Amino acid sequence: MYLVYQPEGQDEPTRWRYNPKRLMSVEREDLERRTGRNFADFTSAVLQGNSLCRRALLYTYLRRDHPKTRFEDVDFAWDELSLEYSRQELQRMRENVLSALHGDELAAALTTLDQQIDESFDDPEESGKAQLPIAD
Helix, strand or coil, X not given: CEEEECXXXXXXXXXXXXXXXXXXXXXXXXXXXXXXCCHHHHHHHHHHCCHHHHHHHHHHHHHHXXXXXXXXXXXXXXXXXXXXXXXXHHHHHHHHHHXXXXXXXXXXXXXXXXXXXXXXXXXXXXXXXXXXXXXX
């Protein structure tokens, strides 16, 4: 999964590979402090669109590139920040719906997933089967 940030006026988005299991412990602890959630709840909240959690995540990645960034300075329009599944993650989802859905539901899900796969970003670092971005 990717955290994708494209503020107004920026031609190309900034894309960070988001794997909660690969965040450093000090980053996870900071995210927990800033959001008041344990890390497992945080990762779920990010996927569900929690604004504070997404802002804290963006801050974490911005700070990696710009260490002097302050949390108070991280502000964005909602359409400037998104999460995108990698092609490998979408392919895994596609495999899962093949056994979980049937008939019209399956056809609709496959149409949507196939379109997303065609438009998705390939993750060259992904080895084997992709895992969904939720911390255990």
